[in-house]
Amino acid sequence: MASVQQSVVTPFGGSVSPDEARRAAQAERARKARQKQALNLQKENILSQRTSNPARRQALEAALAQIEAEIAKLD
DSSP states (O other): OOOOOOOEEOTTSOEEOHHHHHHHHHHHHHHHHHHHHHHHHHHHHHHHOOOOOHHHHHHHHHHHHHHHHHHHHHO
């Protein structure tokens, strides 16, 4: 009995095997997890900083808002 190899069509019209598609999806999940971890470390760093300078505090709040927006995009 012959084995039938199915393929997955890519958005660009090409095709890949299901194993390749699974590996690509897994690699993308791993990339997003690393990126999210790096953003969370940046967030922790910002939250740990203390300052009485209003301009510095405002800059930290803006950076924190940007990081939280990037984390939300990854979810």
